[in-house]
Amino acid sequence: MKVREVLGRGDYALISALIPEGARVLDLGCGDGALLAWLKENKRVEGRGIEIRPELAQRAASRGVPVYQGDLELSLGEYPDLAFDFVILSQTVQELRRPLQVIEQMLRIGRHGIVAFPNFGHWRVRLNHLFSGRAPRTPLFPHSWHDSPNIHFLTVLDFEETAAERNWRIEKRLFLSGHSQIRFAPNWRAEVAVYQICRQAPR
Amino acid sequence: MITETRFVRFDSLELDCGETLPQVQVAYETYGELNGAKDNAILILHAFTGDAHAAGIDHDGKPGWWANMIGPGKAFDTNKYFVICSNVLGGCRGTTGPSSVDPRTGRRYGLRFPVITIGDMVRLQKKLVDHLGIPRLLAVAGGSMGGMQALEWAVSYPEAVEACIPIAATARHSAQQIAFNETGRQAIMMDPDFNHGDYADDRPPARGLAVARMIGHITYMSDESMREKFGRRLRNREAFSFAFDIDFEVESYLRYRGQQFVGRFDANSYLYITKAMDYFDLTLGYPSLAASLERATARFLVISFTSDWLYPSYQSLEIVNALRSRNHDVTYCELTSNYGHDAFLVDVAEQTEVIRGFLARCHSEFREAGR
Numbered sequence: 056m057k058v059r060e061v062l063g064r065g066d067y068a069l070i071s072a073l074i075p076e077g078a079r080v081l082d083l084g085c086g087d088g089a090l091l092a093w094l095k096e097n098k099r100v101e102g103r104g105i106e107i108r109p110e111l112a113q114r115a116a117s118r119g120v121p122v123y124q125g126d127l128e129l130s131l132g133e134y135p136d137l138a139f140d141f142v143i144l145s146q147t148v149q150e151l152r153r154p155l156q157v158i159e160q161m162l163r164i165g166r167h168g169i170v171a172f173p174n175f176g177h178w179r180v181r182l183n184h185l186f187s188g189r190a191p192r193t194p195l196f197p198h199s200w201h202d203s204p205n206i207h208f209l210t211v212l213d214f215e216e217t218a219a220e221r222n223w224r225i226e227k228r229l230f231l232s233g234h235s236q237i238r239f240a241p242n243w244r245a246e247v248a249v250y251q252i253c254r255q256a257p258r
Numbered sequence: 259m260i261t262e263t264r265f266v267r268f269d270s271l272e273l274d275c276g277e278t279l280p281q282v283q284v285a286y287e288t289y290g291e292l293n294g295a296k297d298n299a300i301l302i303l304h305a306f307t308g309d310a311h312a313a314g315i316d317h318d319g320k321p322g323w324w325a326n327m328i329g330p331g332k333a334f335d336t337n338k339y340f341v342i343c344s345n346v347l348g349g350c351r352g353t354t355g356p357s358s359v360d361p362r363t364g365r366r367y368g369l370r371f372p373v374i375t376i377g378d379m380v381r382l383q384k385k386l387v388d389h390l391g392i393p394r395l396l397a398v399a400g401g402s403m404g405g406m407q408a409l410e411w412a413v414s415y416p417e418a419v420e421a422c423i424p425i426a427a428t429a430r431h432s433a434q435q436i437a438f439n440e441t442g443r444q445a446i447m448m449d450p451d452f453n454h455g456d457y458a459d460d461r462p463p464a465r466g467l468a469v470a471r472m473i474g475h476i477t478y479m480s481d482e483s484m485r486e487k488f489g490r491r492l493r494n495r496e497a498f499s500f501a502f503d504i505d506f507e508v509e510s511y512l513r514y515r516g517q518q519f520v521g522r523f524d525a526n527s528y529l530y531i532t533k534a535m536d537y538f539d540l541t542l543g544y545p546s547l548a549a550s551l552e553r554a555t556a557r558f559l560v561i562s563f564t565s566d567w568l569y570p571s572y573q574s575l576e577i578v579n580a581l582r583s584r585n586h587d588v589t590y591c592e593l594t595s596n597y598g599h600d601a602f603l604v605d606v607a608e609q610t611e612v613i614r615g616f617l618a619r620c621h622s623e624f625r626e627a628g629r
Contacts, residue, residue, distance in 0.1 A: 103587075113591050116559070117611040119619030121589045123578065130582075138585040 088115030285352025
């Protein structure tokens with residue numbers, strides 16, 4: 056069975072494909088721990104999670120996931136350097152107050168960072184905005200302007216540009232539309248973008 | 259499940275203060291069966307005034323103090339696990355304490371009992387666990403002072419602890435916690451019947467001990483739970499008495515709990531155990547809490563409660579953050595409850611789920627490592 060069929064979140068399949076057997080993984084905003092539990096079961100991953108919502112953190116703990124109930128923006132500083140092989144930020148980056156600081160911390164405590172986000176540059180978002188004249192509402196961005204958890208909207212191009220500016224090395228990039236992977240014109244066509252990044256090796 | 263308290267005696271126990279206690283007795287109960295691999299034993303550690311009777315029902319029909327957590331199908335599932343609970347050193351419920359007779363003099367210890375520590379309590383529990391033939395416990399778990407003992411176990415006997423569950427606990431008492439304990443001790447020692455600890459059985463420092471317990475009960479509840487439970491309701495009257503009789507429901511409750519306590523707890527034990535809590539500091543002898551906890555090889559599950567102002571969440575977080583700074587395997591949940599510090603005893607639905615999942619994982623990892 057494919058991961059996405061088990062978990063029903065487009066980026067899970069890709070993320071689990073990026074993580075090697077037995078890796079040490081920290082999942083930021085791990086929700087009920089489904090991804091970590093799956094990775095442990097199937098890839099013998101040593102996982103940890105951070106989740107701010109009490110009921111979700113408790114559900115993660117109840118399935119045996121070592122979860123830290125707390126605000127991921129305030130809690131990465133405690134971990135030692137390179138404590139993890141992979142640090143995952145899955146569809147949370149657009150909800151963070153200080154996304155750059157979080158990603159920098161990810162690259163300090165992990166050898167690799169995986170950042171997945173819904174692409175605000177998708178054509179449906181652009182057309183919706185153009186023709187409705189209102190804040191875009193699409194299946195990926197279903198909220199109205201006042202109750203959206205998304206406070207930083209970003210596109211594939213935005214992320215690429217920021218990575219270049221911050222000297223993040225992009226090791227892998229994967230784009231999804233529905234359940235299929237796409238290669239061309241990702242900033243128009245990708246609903247979800249997944250990046251694997253690391254610190255640029257010093258010259 | 260009718261439970262039986264058993265007793266075991268050890269020749270001596272060395273104490274942190276430098277003295278050695280001769281002939282130490284431990285009262286304990288067990289529930290469930292130890293399996294052949296001996297990898298399913300859990301040591302439950304009681305809070306301040308608890309005892310060995312943690313689960314089931316005793317011969318008088320009294321349920322154990324954590325009967326809602328320990329038993330078939332409960333968080334500490336006695337169908338799967340072998341659960342042990344003993345009365346602490348310094349207690350008055352079957353384990354040697356200040357109300358025991360000093361074998362060297364034939365008299366009660368009273369205040370001649372040496373001042374003990376959480377470390378001493380744990381050293382005695384280790385003797386019990388060795389006596390039961392268990393090389394490595396699946397878990398040590400407890401709330402409040404029980405959580406402090408669990409932490410002490412993980413640091414003092416890392417080879418003997420697979421998982422550690424401190425609930426509503428701390429790595430060291432704050433000034434506020436010491437202050438409440440000292441107030442209780444003063445109430446006892448100022449009682450005219452205290453007589454330097456040499457009081458008669460039928461004439462304990464009852465008033466002081468009751469006041470100490472009343473203060474304790476306030477700290478175990480929350481503002482909200484007291485409002486819900488008592489509000490400003492009057493007790494058996496329609497109007498104020500305009501005297502110092504009982505007017506309010508909450509007064510009646512505290513007086514009742516205070517008096518009830520006198521019947522089951524020894525005033526000297528109160529002094530010794532609260533002192534042990536106040537002395538407890540996991541960082542003693544280490545540059546930091548992280549350095550102290552670094553010795554531990556256990557997986558940790560740390561639990562705190564939102565309305566617990568006696569052992570607030572920041573104290574649990576201090577433990578969790580020290581563990582995270584060494585990338586230790588730690589789970590932390592702050593459970594939502596209105597019950598204050600008492601939550602770990604009474605509001606156990608979520609606590610049960612979290613502990614059950616954590617134990618299941620630790621047990622399977624422990625078994626795998628044993629293969």
